[in-house]
Amino acid sequence: MTDSAESLAILPATTEPYQIVYEDDVLLVVNKPAKLLTVPGRHPENQDCLITRVQREFISAQVVHRLDYDTSGLVLLPLTKRVLSDISKQFQARSVQKHYVAVVDGRLAQAKGVVDLPIGADTENRPLYKVCHITGKPSVTRYHRLNFASETLQSRVQLEPVTGRSHQLRVHMLALGHAILGDTLYATPDIAAKSPRLMLHAEYIRFTHPLTGDVLSFTTPAPF
Structure with a gap:
């Protein structure tokens, strides 16, 4: 991304x-x-x-x-x-592991799963991207629903991008029918208006230190 x-x-x-x-x-x-x-x-x-x-x-x-x-x-x-x-x-x-936290519209049908849909540039709507089985590059996202708020009809989701395409998490969540709140690029106006910011946060990263060889991991909780 x-x-x-x-x-x-x-x-x-x-x-x-x-x-x-x-x-x-x-x-x-x-x-x-x-x-x-x-x-x-x-x-x-x-x-x-x-x-x-x-x-x-x-x-x-x-x-x-x-x-x-x-x-x-x-x-x-x-x-x-x-x-x-x-x-x-x-x-x-x-080998670098990352996951994000997002709040999306609606309740995901499955508590966890994998989105495996190719993503390419939307040439008619730049700078957007879209799922495209002809010109899109392989794109994979693992997701895990953390909770669902019945009063707001919103889900909190952990997202792990296996690949790193531009706007991958936004496009894949949209493809599932669950746009990220506050997304002014891909969500409908009413969903975009549900948050003053995009409800997407890179919460966790894990990698190997190049000099010491130690495996380091860090977590910063989402501010939402």
Whole structure:
């Protein structure tokens, strides 16, 4: 899930600061607030972003993966080229484990399952993406319903992206018929209006430290 497509528009940056979750000499793990790009956008007014803020204090910080502008949560930032290369290889090998928490509209029919639907660019509605069995790339998401609120008809769901396509979690939840609350790109206006922000948070990440070989894991609870 990247914010590259969203960077085409003017996206005002939140004043909420990022939080350092872990720090050593070669890498950082930070908690990105919602409504902040991970990297500078193409529009001149989208220069305020997570990496520019982090580099004010950690000048060598690099981006190895991204979260959408609207998504909050954990981001891993290498501080050296060696660690950047190693972490990149871990992502490519899909050995980095991540899961997200989302609040979606309605009750999922199954408590847990797998969405295996290819995703490609929606060329007629850029910068959106869609399920496409012709040009889409293989995309897999595991989901687990955590609870269902009968009074609001909303489900809290844990999402594990096995692949990392742009807007994958949004598109896959929409394909199930359960759009994420606050999603102004994919949800219907009434569902988008149910939250002032996208109810999607990168809650957990697990990876191997490139220098020590230790397996590190971090969790930041969703702010919703």
